[in-house]
Amino acid sequence: MDRRDFLKTGIAACAAPIIAKATASASEANGSGMQYRINPLNGDKISLLGYGCMRWPMNGDEIVQEKVDEMVARAMEAGINYYDTSPAYLRGKSERAAGKALSRYPRESYFIATKLSNFGDNSDTASLKMYKDSFKEMNTRYFDYYLLHSIGGGGLPVFEQRYVKNGMLDFLKKEKEAGRIRNLGFSFHGNQEAFDAFMKIHDEGGTKWDFVQIQMNYVDWTHADGVRNVNAKYLYEELDKREIPIVIMEPLQGGRLASVPANITKEFKSREPDSSSASWAFRFIGSYPRVLTILSGMSSMEPLEENIRTFSNFRPMSEEELEFMEKMAVLMKEYPLVECTACQYCMPCPYGIDIPGIFSHYNKMVTDGTFAQSPEQKDYMKLRRAYLVSYDRAIPTVRQADHCIHCQKCVPHCPQSIRIPRELNRIARYVEQLKSSSDIL
Amino acid sequence: MLKKIRIVLAVLLWLGITALLLDFTGVLHGWLGWMAKIQFLPAVLALNLGIILGLVILTLVGGRLYCSIICPLGVFQDGVAHLFHKRPYRFKKELKWLRYGVLGLFILAIILGINSLVALLAPYSAWGRIVQNLFQPVYLWFNNIFAAMAERAGNYAFYNKEIWLRSLPTFIIAVVTLIVIVVMACRGGRDYCNTVCPVGTTLGLISRFAMFRPVIDTEKCKNCRKCARKCKASCLDAVNHSIDYSRCVNCFNCIDSCEFDALNYQFAWGKKKEAEAGSKADKGRRAFLTGTAIAIGSAAAKAQEKKVDGGLAAVLDKKVPKRETAITPPGSNGHKNMYSHCTGCQLCVAQCPNNVLRPSTDLEHLMQPESSYERGWCRPECTRCSQVCPTGAIRPFSKEEKSTIKIGTATIRRDLCIAENGESCGNCVRRCPSGAIQMVKDEASDIFIPSVDKERCIGCGACEFLCPTRPISAIFVEGLSEHRNV
Numbered sequence: 001m002d003r004r005d006f007l008k009t010g011i012a013a014c015a016a017p018i019i020a021k022a023t024a025s026a027s028e029a030n031g032s033g034m035q036y037r038i039n040p041l042n043g044d045k046i047s048l049l050g051y052g053c054m055r056w057p058m059n060g061d062e063i064v065q066e067k068v069d070e071m072v073a074r075a076m077e078a079g080i081n082y083y084d085t086s087p088a089y090l091r092g093k094s095e096r097a098a099g100k101a102l103s104r105y106p107r108e109s110y111f112i113a114t115k116l117s118n119f120g121d122n123s124d125t126a127s128l129k130m131y132k133d134s135f136k137e138m139n140t141r142y143f144d145y146y147l148l149h150s151i152g153g154g155g156l157p158v159f160e161q162r163y164v165k166n167g168m169l170d171f172l173k174k175e176k177e178a179g180r181i182r183n184l185g186f187s188f189h190g191n192q193e194a195f196d197a198f199m200k201i202h203d204e205g206g207t208k209w210d211f212v213q214i215q216m217n218y219v220d221w222t223h224a225d226g227v228r229n230v231n232a233k234y235l236y237e238e239l240d241k242r243e244i245p246i247v248i249m250e251p252l253q254g255g256r257l258a259s260v261p262a263n264i265t266k267e268f269k270s271r272e273p274d275s276s277s278a279s280w281a282f283r284f285i286g287s288y289p290r291v292l293t294i295l296s297g298m299s300s301m302e303p304l305e306e307n308i309r310t311f312s313n314f315r316p317m318s319e320e321e322l323e324f325m326e327k328m329a330v331l332m333k334e335y336p337l338v339e340c341t342a343c344q345y346c347m348p349c350p351y352g353i354d355i356p357g358i359f360s361h362y363n364k365m366v367t368d369g370t371f372a373q374s375p376e377q378k379d380y381m382k383l384r385r386a387y388l389v390s391y392d393r394a395i396p397t398v399r400q401a402d403h404c405i406h407c408q409k410c411v412p413h414c415p416q417s418i419r420i421p422r423e424l425n426r427i428a429r430y431v432e433q434l435k436s437s438s439d440i441l
Numbered sequence: 442m443l444k445k446i447r448i449v450l451a452v453l454l455w456l457g458i459t460a461l462l463l464d465f466t467g468v469l470h471g472w473l474g475w476m477a478k479i480q481f482l483p484a485v486l487a488l489n490l491g492i493i494l495g496l497v498i499l500t501l502v503g504g505r506l507y508c509s510i511i512c513p514l515g516v517f518q519d520g521v522a523h524l525f526h527k528r529p530y531r532f533k534k535e536l537k538w539l540r541y542g543v544l545g546l547f548i549l550a551i552i553l554g555i556n557s558l559v560a561l562l563a564p565y566s567a568w569g570r571i572v573q574n575l576f577q578p579v580y581l582w583f584n585n586i587f588a589a590m591a592e593r594a595g596n597y598a599f600y601n602k603e604i605w606l607r608s609l610p611t612f613i614i615a616v617v618t619l620i621v622i623v624v625m626a627c628r629g630g631r632d633y634c635n636t637v638c639p640v641g642t643t644l645g646l647i648s649r650f651a652m653f654r655p656v657i658d659t660e661k662c663k664n665c666r667k668c669a670r671k672c673k674a675s676c677l678d679a680v681n682h683s684i685d686y687s688r689c690v691n692c693f694n695c696i697d698s699c700e701f702d703a704l705n706y707q708f709a710w711g712k713k714k715e716a717e718a719g720s721k722a723d724k725g726r727r728a729f730l731t732g733t734a735i736a737i738g739s740a741a742a743k744a745q746e747k748k749v750d751g752g753l754a755a756v757l758d759k760k761v762p763k764r765e766t767a768i769t770p771p772g773s774n775g776h777k778n779m780y781s782h783c784t785g786c787q788l789c790v791a792q793c794p795n796n797v798l799r800p801s802t803d804l805e806h807l808m809q810p811e812s813s814y815e816r817g818w819c820r821p822e823c824t825r826c827s828q829v830c831p832t833g834a835i836r837p838f839s840k841e842e843k844s845t846i847k848i849g850t851a852t853i854r855r856d857l858c859i860a861e862n863g864e865s866c867g868n869c870v871r872r873c874p875s876g877a878i879q880m881v882k883d884e885a886s887d888i889f890i891p892s893v894d895k896e897r898c899i900g901c902g903a904c905e906f907l908c909p910t911r912p913i914s915a916i917f918v919e920g921l922s923e924h925r926n927v
Contacts, residue, residue, distance in 0.1 A: 351909055389600040393592050405866040405909050436822045440467040
């Protein structure tokens with residue numbers, strides 16, 4: 001997409017900041033204090049920064065509850081009131097940890113979002129049990145936002161298998177009537193055809209979606225591959241048209257947009273020396289008014305504090321800034337990154353490969369600018385050593401990419417539709433090329 | 442002064458060679474590799490005539506300087522004796538039967554190809570074994586602590602290295618050798634060098650005629666016998682004012698200790714103090730010449746003799762597949778050359794960056810290295826073992842040559858292969874650097890199974906290491922007793 005196209009299609013986008021300001025009645029006025037958005041359908045006043053509970057700090061198999069308590073306390077203090085979890089996250093322990101931390105506060109002071117994550121056994125009994133267990137885990141009598149977890153992959157047939165044939169969708173609608181679910185929606189990963197199908201359901205009145213959770217960030221805005229996933233711009237516009245509130249996931253692509261390659265960082269810094277790369281990514285999304293909240297999986301105090309800063313003095317982007325972000329997205333696409341968000345859905349690999357670990361190490365080295373490419377490169381030996389040593393540190397030998405046997409079992413689990421074995425093979429070949437270029441580290 | 446020079450040189454060389462044996466990064470051997478190559482027995486086995494000649498001339502000119510400066514085991518004993526031998530030394534008679542008996546046995550062992558005995562007695566190899574088995578793990582442990590600290594600091598100066606026991610028998614031998622050496626050094630200084638060490642005995646045959654030697658000036662000597670009390674080799678007879686030059690290791694302690702300037706390291710060739718010295722010298726010269734001739738001759742004979750291979754591959758661990766023929770590293774040309782040249786110094790084992798080499802546990806080839814692929818594979822860019830080997834057991838080859846040296850052949854155990862269960866895998870095919878493996882359709886069972894092109898396979902072990910079947914890989918490398926080029 002060239003600049004002209006961007007400008008053309010950006011008409012809707014350019015309206016966005018204006019609307020954002022126009023709907024100031026629905027948003028808290030800019031200034032100090034957390035930015036809020038009002039859900040036009042029910043008046044919920046939701047913090048624009050939502051807490052994603054998929055990345056709590058872990059110690060081996062266990063979540064470090066003290067840290068979760070500490071971070072939730074800080075988040076509540078700062079006015080973050082939307083907490084998104086799932087029975088599948090963090091080996092199934094995320095809901096309980098979030099529940100423990102949140103139940104110290106009045107129930108009406110925060111919103112809980114959780115999901116029906118029936119990826120494995122999707123029979124009615126198993127799905128029902130999952131639903132009921134979530135109440136116990138989170139120590140609540142109702143869910144504010146309840147999602148059909150990650151639909152779109154596999155299209156309508158999989159959706160019907162998971163939610164229609166087993167009667168779960170009808171059941172959940174009844175639960176909504178009973179008040180145990182306040183808003184029923186879905187989270188989406190998939191292609192346009194699948195998304196259109198879900199919109200059609202809405203349009204025809206089969207199920208009115210109260211909200212939809214989509215992946216959106218300045219790279220995915222117009223640079224999704226279009227085959228396995230859809231441009232966020234398309235999703236946003238379709239939902240905006242129907243006035244469906246939107247929850248945003250992966251605003252930083254699993255952290256990749258928080259630490260971007262040096263040339264992009266330089267662009268950001270030359271505009272605003274004190275702003276982080278992440279703040280640019282958040283501001284881009286927050287500039288679109290239909291966005292209800294932006295989920296960020298903050299796993300330690302530092303990003304939490306930094307995000308609170310970003311959202312406490314929130315500035316929507318100008319048209320010029322949105323255009324600038326598109327340029328940055330183009331620059332990002334030039335890097336051979338694996339679009340892994342470290343969601344861990346592919347794990348555990350039956351052959352012991354540390355898939356997200358390998359990808360995040362690789363991405364880190366690419367974006368850090370410490371990426372050895374050819375022996376002619378300046379400092380090649382140093383960069384090569386950095387890659388190989390840090391690779392061995394990050395991933396034990398027997399869990400490295402060259403041990404992947406391409407059984408393909410991980411592929412259907414990936415919400416980003418990454419061709420995992422192919423990417424692992426790419427990295428294995430890269431490592432092999434690094435190793436074989438010298439006999440010493 | 443002479444003593445000081447000797448100590449400085451000895452400590453430098455000792456530190457160098459020990460560092461060479463400890464180093465696992467491969468940066469030192471470019472600088473220090475020569476220190477292993479100037480060791481006497483390795484040079485003899487490598488038929489490195491230049492070095493043999495150099496050492497013989499050195500000994501002929503200056504006496505057993507080799508034992509005091511170059512030999513790491515000798516220097517180590519000096520250090521131990523310095524610290525723990527507090528009583529005065531006294532002159533002892535030469536134990537001829539023991540010295541020459543051991544030397545005879547040693548030469549016989551070389552001729553007969555009983556290399557475990559050769560490796561056991563060779564002083565440099567004994568030191569290598571001690572360092573690799575006992576000191577390198579400690580060194581690695583410290584390195585790993587640094588690596589952990591570096592990791593926290595996001596620094597790449599240190600990296601973690603796995604510590605593992607490569608062979609229990611060799612480890613035990615190293616422990617026993619260390620104990621024996623330390624005990625002997627504590628009790629009698631250089632006793633080991635003048636009774637057991639075959640290299641010491643051989644050089645002693647030459648050093649009898651050294652041009653320069655410590656000489657007692659009887660005119661100046663006040664018979665205080667201080668020199669004898671300082672003589673680690675117990676070869677200085679202060680009563681008779683004579684020194685047994687075949688046992689003297691030229692440590693210069695006697696010269697340093699003499700307050701009356703009665704001892705000097707001086708040109709003494711042909712200066713016969715006593716008539717009998719002449720006849721002794723002749724005998725000695727003859728013995729030296731024959732000794733050298735035997736050593737060189739036997740080494741030469743080994744290089745040409747065809748030895749029938751045999752023996753079973755060692756089974757070190759449950760995970761090691763049973764190999765009919767042991768794999769020896771590229772450059773060894775096969776079993777014959779490896780087994781007849783290697784003195785088991787463990788330098789290649791200590792250096793192997795891929796955890797492939799380990800000492801054999803096979804009695805016949807005890808302590809001599811072999812390859813196995815449980816912890817890594819013989820990577821194409823690595824030629825380190827061939828660069829460090831001082832004995833010619835692993836001869837130098839280039840990176841480019843390596844991909845053409847066939848050291849073994851991958852063999853498939855279909856009963857273990859996961860393709861047999863219809864699982865798609867093909868990792869051996871994908872990872873083979875020689876492109877020697879293909880998936881082919883088995884007509885009988887109608888499934889795709891890997892098949893090895895035995896002509897293209899070089900036996901590097903990538904497939905074995907990366908095979909998902911555990912604990913025994915479904916594809917493993919069978920060694921070749923005689924390497925060849927593909």
